[in-house]
Amino acid sequence: MFFRTVFAGCLALAGTAFADPLPSWNDTETKSAIIAFVDSVTDPASPDYVTQADRIATFDNDGNLWAEQPVYFQLIYALDRLRERAEADPSILSTDALKAAAEGDIDTLAAGGVEALLEVLAVSHADISVEDFQADVLAWLDTARHPSTDMRYDAMIYQPMLELLSYLRDEGFQTWIVSGGGVHFVRAFAEEAYGIPPEQVVGSAGPTEYRDGKVMKLAGIDFIDDKEGKPVGIDSRIGKRPIFASGNSDGDFAMLEYTTGGDGPSFGLLLHHTDGAREFAYDREGHIGVLNRGLDEGPDRGWVIIDMAEDWKTIFPN
Template identity: 80%
Template sequence: MRTLITAAALSLMSCASWADPLPSWADTETKTAIISFVERVTDPASPDYVTPADRIATFDNDGTLWAEQPVYFQLIYALDRLKEKADADPSVLTSDTLKAAAEGDLETVAAGGTEALLEVLAVSHSGMSIEAFQDDVRAWLETARHPKTDMRYDEMVYQPMLELLSYLRDQQFQTWITSGGGVHFIRAFAEAAYNIPPEQVIGSSGPTEYADGDVMKLPGIDFVDDKEGKPVGIDSRIGKRPIFAGGNSDGDFAMLEYTTAGDGPRFGLLVHHTDAEREFAYDREGHIGVLNRGLDEGPDRGWVIVDMANDWTQVWPE
């Protein structure tokens, strides 16, 4: 009996060792590079071995873990709520950006980039407790639908990236989100969508205050977790330099640069949106997810550029 159990156990171990950890990734150099890196840093016999405590991976959210076109999904939520506030009190529309947002002029708002988004968020997200805000976000996600796909926004997460997150966690990595989006917005769904707990989400944040048993959201912006703010947020919240970072735009450049500038084995990954048929195709032009410097400098820095059309056999979860 002992022999049979041992043989069965060895058979299961052998099957597990051959299981594909990234089944929605095509068998390309990109997939090979990811698996090779993970195997090197998790093998105690490898000169590149990294202890589990230092296996930190950080990921942008918009355009990296879920879609971001035609505008950031949080902005669509914010526009819905801003319209409600403006209907009740038009005096909240104190700028051209806010007036355009209340009128549903996405092109004008998108042209303002992250700054315009944050201005809309500062008005639309304030005046409620964090718990009430996150309940409202989850309720919105239940009913809101994307204008092109008619999918729930939290269904438009990338299956290959879900697999990558799971693979890294199976190999004792911590997986963090570091996003220019609002920290409380992302925390409302990150655990359900990505299996990333709220305490492992870093994002832009506004002022808050404690009052009568609740933490309340106030107007304004305290910290922008985008571009050069991402390494600052990572240092403040994690206290360690990541060894793996994933993004999709030049807003993530500083995070990848910070990650790969450290000693020892490092991995930088950029998702390049090349698939107009299954998702969206964009890079150097536009107001959302612009990718210039990453394409120009990334390869020479050793970063892996994911070609969505060729490197992913599937985009959305089934």
């Protein structure tokens, strides 16, 4: 009995030691490259060893941790809330942009550029406390459903990326979200969805003010955490250059360039949406998630590009 117990214990330890940290990833070069990098920077005997304090990993959200088609989910939230408020008070539809948004005319809204979007956000995101706004986001996530999959939006997160986040944290990494989405929007669900606390979310932000015991969201935009804004946001909020960065579009190019441009080991990862059967297939053309420069320059820079169709066994959690 003693030897059988010891043997069983050894098997359990061996199973733990050799457990696959990324079970939803196929055994491709992409998975091998990720594991090899993590092994190299966490092994004290490795010449590429990085102390735990400097193991910073940053992840884009839209199209990288959860889906982003047909448009960013935060925009769908904004349009839903705009329509609700317009039903109660039609007079708020005072501009062509707001009228187009209420009708779901994304093309007309997009043609209006940033100014048109700010008009929508002024109605859907402003004059509300941060706490009330985030509670409203969670209430929306409970009831809203994706137009083509009929899934909850927060169910359309990527299982392989959840495993990657967990794997990195198990190996002593800090995992941060660095998103072009609104910081208060992403913070509302990031901890529940990804295990990332709100203080480790960097995002675009509008002005706020303190009023009667609450921080209130105001109309306008103070900082856009996209493209060249991402390294600026990382420097401002994190204060260290990451050694691992993951994105999916040219909006993440500067973040990966910044991450892999420092001294010492680093890893750049791009998600290429190649799976039109299980998710969505898109890259070089379109209104969202465009990936041109990353595909053209990424391999020469040593970045690893995930082929969603080939590298992932599954897309969404069961």
